[in-house]
Amino acid sequence: MSKVCDPASAVALIADRQSVACTGVLGWITPDAVLRALAERFERTGSPRELDFFFPCATGDAMGIPGMDRLARPGLMRRIVSGSYINPRHPVTGDRPALTGLIRRNEVAAHSWPIGACVHWLREVARGSPGYLTRIGLGTYIDPRHGGGRFTDRAEAGLVELVRFRGEDYLFYPSWPLDVGILRASSADEDGNLSFEDLPLTSVNLALALAVKGSGGTVIAQVGRIVPRGSRPAQQVRIPGVLVDHVVVVPGQPAGTGVQSDPGYLGPVPDAVGRLPRLPAGADKVIARRVAAELRAGETTILGFGGSSDAILAMAEDGGLADGRLADYVLTTEHGPFGGVVMNGWQFAANYSPDALLDGASQFDFIHGGGCDFAVLAFAQIDGAGNVNVSRFGDTVPGGGGFTDIAESVRRVVFAGTFTTQGLEVCSTDGRLSVRQEGRISKFVAEVELVTYRAGAGVRRGQQARIITERAVFDITPDGLVLVEVAPGIDPRREILDRMGFPVTVAEQLRTMDPALFRP
Structure with a gap:
């Protein structure tokens, strides 16, 4: 059975109060069409509501590739954990990103983690461990003694803990399940095998897919094209189809901000x-x-x-x-x-x-x-x-x-x-x-x-x-x-x-x- 579907059908599977994780590094590898479909569904129906979002890096540019800025709507976004946020003003309108506005107005529970913690935490979620243990960040903004990465008053404590292990202090990021993962790749076959031949980064695509499937969740992949099964060498396929549930085909998406293809x-x-x-x-x-x-x-x-x-x-x-x-x-x-x-x-x-x-x-x-x-x-x-x-x-x-x-x-x-x-x-x-x-x-x-x-x-x-x-x-x-x-x-x-x-x-x-x- 083919996994290929349109963006609206893919996001129709997302339920209220689920946790949604997404790839993207600024404009690179951002599955913007799927994020747009999710925002349009919320605007049209009022659902899904109160989603928790996990973005290991700033996803989108809040301009031509809005990315996570599309989701900056009270009621849709309950909590966001991100390695970075989008802040520059739009060069034409002068507007700040909508997500920045939500954070400044305390309309979302916003957390900021170091990107390294974000990507390594995904590994722990994937393998079902209690969480991620590290010394990186002790004494900084991510240390619970200095805020624990909480960027709004709504942000709850406990997502990062200070623990003692073998006589030394560590930061501990407890695991929690991810219900939906949204990826971006170049090509897929009908089985969902993904390759990245015309994209300059793979970033956390694989780690995120493994974490979502390890949580029993659903993985949606946005690609530029469908290719015949068996048409690519196995070395080019970076994510096997067993980790992918739905494939959304969006031809002509730019590789990144200001870069269609290079x-x-x-x-x-x-x-x-x-x-x-x-x-x-x-x-x-x-x-x-x-x-x-x-x-x-x-x-x-x-x-x-x-x-x-x-x-x-x-x-x-x-x-x-x-x-x-x-x-x-x-x-x-x-x-x-x-x-x-x-x-x-x-x-x-x-x-x-x-x-x-x-x-x-x-x-x-x-x-x-x-x-x-x-x-x-x-x-x-x-x-x-x-x-x-x-x-x-x-x-x-x-x-x-x-x-x-x-x-x-x-x-x-x-x-x-x-x-x-x-x-x-x-x-x-x-x-x-x-x-x-x-x-x-x-x-x-x-x-x-x-x-x-x-x-x-x-x-x-x-x-x-x-x-x-x-x-x-x-x-x-x-x-x-x-x-x-x-x-x-x-x-x-x-x-x-x-x-x-x-x-x-x-x-x-x-x-x-x-x-x-x-x-x-």
Whole structure:
């Protein structure tokens, strides 16, 4: 009997108060047509109601591929657990994502878990274990002593517990069943065997399918095409049909935000460096150039979302990757691609011209096991001890993503971002930097609102941590921040130290940032 059906028929099987899990990494591998059908059913009938959603990563872009933003309706969504949330405003309308609004208005029980916990928790659900035990995140926002990842007052306690095991503290994520799983793949046959030949990521598709079937639930897969049974080599079929109950065919879906189809995201392509976009002039480009100086050939480097992924584009533009030198760098993200170029913006997560790909759960095995030597991550707030917040600040609720997993697992880490935000304008001429207009909000605060990275833990295990901005570079030491570099043209007292919410040590040999960073 064929498993192929239309989106409406697939979501008609979802009942009130069930738990629904879904794949998606921004616009990549997001089963948007099935999510749209679920939202339309609720709008039309008022059912299903009070669903609990589990999204290991931000699913969709809240724009052309709305993803989980489609489900942001009171009555439909009771609880959401996600590794990250969608926050940027729509570039045309200026609207914030609807899901962000639900969270800000306390209309949903919202939880944010580290992505690593999300993907490894799926394994525990799949094999029927009591839950996931880890030391990653102790002392951070996910620790129950610091909120347990609860992002709204409606969010219940107990989804994350602090436990004592063999004389040490651990975080424990108790298992609970998943009733429905929604996947995205490239192709399926009528038996539901899934392959991913034109998608750049597989992420948690397999782990999620195993968890749902281990819970006795139903798996729905959205694909672009049906292929004849036996037409693909077994090595291409990443999810066997025994794990799939229903297949929804949606031809012509884009691979990701702004990418309909591009072979450069699927494997090595000639002149990959020459195809890359250029960064506009400004503070972010200065930061990217300074971060690029921290990259080392042969060192496995993981780049995070935001401006931290700009460094490799700056290297390409400035000639640092010419003559095949891209192959000297091993670049990855928390989502599994290795080699090639980590892309920025809405194309983040997939690499351009990659050499290899791990699934999401295996990639976090690699990260937690210390496989990445160096990481570049963004920051929203930093305090005097070097603690970093990217999880929640003001009315912005991006969640922790893979930040905590990565920052706690690498040997060297750089936190990169502008010194202030909201309105900052800088100008660089003749190798000097000037601040035309200061940002309204300082990122260096007396106390971060949430701790996504606890500096003391990194310092104790010998981690090297550095902060890079457009005007200054700081090292994080056991005694707090030390100012080690200042941009030419910047007054260290007036434009750095006096604008920080805490005292900072100035290095005895304070260096000037390379004037070449500030060329047009």
